[in-house]
Amino acid sequence: MVAVLEKNTMLSLAENAVNEALKKGASEAEAYVYEGQATSIGIELGQISKSNRIIDRGLGIRVVTNKTVGFAYTNILDDANAIESVILRALSAAKASKPDQDWNGLPQKKPYASPEKTFDDKVVDLGSEELVNVASIMLDAAGQVDKRVFPIEGGIGNAYISNAIANSNGITGFDKGTVIECSLATLAKEGTAVTPVCFEFNASRNYNVDPVWVGKEAAKLAVSALKTNSVETKSTTLILTQFALQDLFAYTLVNAVKADNVQRNQSPFKGKIGEKVASENLTIYDEGLFPGGLRTWAFDGEGVPHQKTVVIEKGVLRNFLYDSYSAKKEAKESTGNASRAGYLSTPSIDTTNFHVMPGNKTSDQLLSEVDDGLIIYYLQGAHSSNPVSGEFSVVATPAWKIKKGEIVHCSRGVMLAGNIFEVLKNVSLVGSNERQMGQLISPWIQVENVRVIGK
Numbered sequence: 412m413v414a415v416l417e418k419n420t421m422l423s424l425a426e427n428a429v430n431e432a433l434k435k436g437a438s439e440a441e442a443y444v445y446e447g448q449a450t451s452i453g454i455e456l457g458q459i460s461k462s463n464r465i466i467d468r469g470l471g472i473r474v475v476t477n478k479t480v481g482f483a484y485t486n487i488l489d490d491a492n493a494i495e496s497v498i499l500r501a502l503s504a505a506k507a508s509k510p511d512q513d514w515n516g517l518p519q520k521k522p523y524a525s526p527e528k529t530f531d532d533k534v535v536d537l538g539s540e541e542l543v544n545v546a547s548i549m550l551d552a553a554g555q556v557d558k559r560v561f562p563i564e565g566g567i568g569n570a571y572i573s574n575a576i577a578n579s580n581g582i583t584g585f586d587k588g589t590v591i592e593c594s595l596a597t598l599a600k601e602g603t604a605v606t607p608v609c610f611e612f613n614a615s616r617n618y619n620v621d622p623v624w625v626g627k628e629a630a631k632l633a634v635s636a637l638k639t640n641s642v643e644t645k646s647t648t649l650i651l652t653q654f655a656l657q658d659l660f661a662y663t664l665v666n667a668v669k670a671d672n673v674q675r676n677q678s679p680f681k682g683k684i685g686e687k688v689a690s691e692n693l694t695i696y697d698e699g700l701f702p703g704g705l706r707t708w709a710f711d712g713e714g715v716p717h718q719k720t721v722v723i724e725k726g727v728l729r730n731f732l733y734d735s736y737s738a739k740k741e742a743k744e745s746t747g748n749a750s751r752a753g754y755l756s757t758p759s760i761d762t763t764n765f766h767v768m769p770g771n772k773t774s775d776q777l778l779s780e781v782d783d784g785l786i787i788y789y790l791q792g793a794h795s796s797n798p799v800s801g802e803f804s805v806v807a808t809p810a811w812k813i814k815k816g817e818i819v820h821c822s823r824g825v826m827l828a829g830n831i832f833e834v835l836k837n838v839s840l841v842g843s844n845e846r847q848m849g850q851l852i853s854p855w856i857q858v859e860n861v862r863v864i865g866k
Contacts, residue, residue: 413466416446416488418585421575424470424488429577432474432498437505439475439517441578441713444468444488445754451568452542454595457561459546462539469754470494474501478514481505482757515739518715520581526588526717528703533618534589537569545622549595552626557599559637560630563608565595567622574708574753582714590705591615593622599633606636607808607823610654610789614847616703632788636809636821642865648784648839649827649858650777650813653848658793659803660765660851663831666798668722668730669748669760670737677799679832683728689835691726692770698852699747699763705847712751712758720746722765726836734760767853770841777842777855779816785825785863786811786818801831824866834858 425442432440446468453461471484481504487493546567553562573587594612598605609632613620651659667678680688699717701707710716713735721729733741734749737760749758778786789808796803807825811818842854 413448415448415571415573416468418575421446421573422577422583422585424494425575425577426583428470428472428494428498429579431495432472432501433579435498435502437474437476437502437579439579441473441517441576443471443712443751443754444575445471446573447570447753449568449570450537450539450542452539452546452566454546454550454562454565456563457550459543459550462543467753470497471751471754471756472498472501473757474498474505475514475517476502476505478510478512479505479508480511480514481508484754486754513740514736517578517580518582518713518735518745520583521716523584523709523716524700526586526700526707526709529588529616529707531589531617534569534591535571537591537618542567542569545593549593549622549626552623553595553597553630556627556630557634559599559601560597560633561600562595562597562629565593567591567593576710576714578714584710584714586709588708589616591618591620593620593625595625595629597629597633599637601637604637606633606821609633609636614705616705616707635811635818638820639809639823640812640820642785642810642812642822642825642863644865645863646860647863648781649861650781650784650786651856651858652786652788653846653851653853653855655787655790656767656853656856657848657851658790658805659796659831659834662793662796663798663801663803664835665762665765665850667801667832668732670731670733670741671760672798673731674737674740679799679801680728680731684730686728687726688728688832689723689726690838692838692841693723693726693835693856694721694768695723696721696766696768697732697746697748697762697764698766701764701766701852704764704852706763706850711745711747711763712749715745715747715749717747717763732760732762734758762850764847765851767841767851767856769843769845769854772840772842774842774844774855777840777857778813778818780840780857781813782815784813785822786813787827790827796831801833802829803831804828822865826864826866828862828864834861837861
C-alpha cells in the first residue's frame, strides 16, 4: 500500500483551508479531507481476470457569505496554489448563489466516541498476491459443491479510508477505517436449463471474511434454482432475506425517515411521530457507532458525532434522521446523519447502519412457521418504487416456494406488488440470523398477506 497521509497532515490541511477561507471573506467555512486506497481482484467467467489499484485523495470546502453557500473541491493536496484556487472557487460559487434564509450556521464542536472494530492492520497489509489466493479459495469452494455450477463474476478487495474535517466553529476530527469484501455470482446449467444468477458475499471492517462460505453458498443457491415450478397468483406469506430488504428499504422506508423529505412533504410519516406505523415486532435503530458496522465512523460528513437513534420502536415511529441544516430548521439537534461521497460533494442526509433488531427465531424455525409461502432473496425493479407512497412492483429473481416448512422448488419471474408501509404493519416474525448488507443490518423477517403474481 502506498504511504498514507498522516493524521496531523490531514488535520492541518483542513484547518489551514478553513483559516484561509475566513481570511478571504467567508463568514463560515468547513473543509473535508479524504483519502481512499483500494485494491481489487476481479473474477470473470470462472477465471481470475484483473487487478485494480485505486488511490484517491482530495479536499472539499464549503464556505458561507451572508447566508449563501458555495462549494468546490480539488484532488491536488500538495500545492498551496491549488488549495487557494479551490477556496476562491467556493467563494465565487457562494457569491453567485441566492441567500438561503433557512441557513442557520455550521454545527458546533461536540466530543467524539471511539468507534470499535473498524480498523485492522491485517486488511491494510494485504497485497495482490494474498487477495488472488483468497479469490482462488472462493472459486474452488464453489466448484466443489456441484459440477453444474459456473461462477460468472465476483472478486475480492480491500480498502483503507481516512477522513479529516475542520470548521470555523471549532470542529476538528480525524478517523480511519478498513474494509474487506469478497463476492461471487454463479449460475447452474443442466441440459438446456440455465438458472438466474445467484449471488453471495461477505464484507467486514476486519479480516474475518469467509471465502469458502461465500463460494459454497453462491453455488448451493444456484443448484437449488435448477428445480423450478410455477406459483399461483394470490396473497401469501413471504420470508424476506437481507438482500430483498435492502432493496425495498433503500428506495422507500429510508427516504421516509429522512428529515428533509419530511420537511418537503415527501414522506408519508410526516406528523406521525409517536404513532404506530409498523408491526410491534419491528424495532429499527440507526446506529452510527455499531461495532464493526460498514458505515461506522466517529463523526458524520459535517463533523457531528455519530450516535444511536431509535427510528421505530415496537412499531411506533420515534424519530426522523437529521443533518445539521434540517435540524436547525426545527430548532433540534442533528442526529449525526450527514453523509457525503468523499470530498466530491456537500453533505446530505442518509442512514448510517440501519439496524432491524433481531428476534429469537433461527432461519430454520422461520421456515418451519410457513405452511405455504415464498422465501425471497433477490429483487429486480426496486429502484422504481414510489418513495412517497411506498408502492412497489418488483420481480423476484428467483423466489423459492415453501410448503409445510420446507423449500420445495424455485420459481422464476414471480412478481411482488404492494406497499412497503403495509408490509411493515404485516411483519409477523423476526429472525435471529442477523447480518450486514451495506447500510442495512438485519435478520430475515416474515411478512403476511403480500400480493404475489405467478408466472
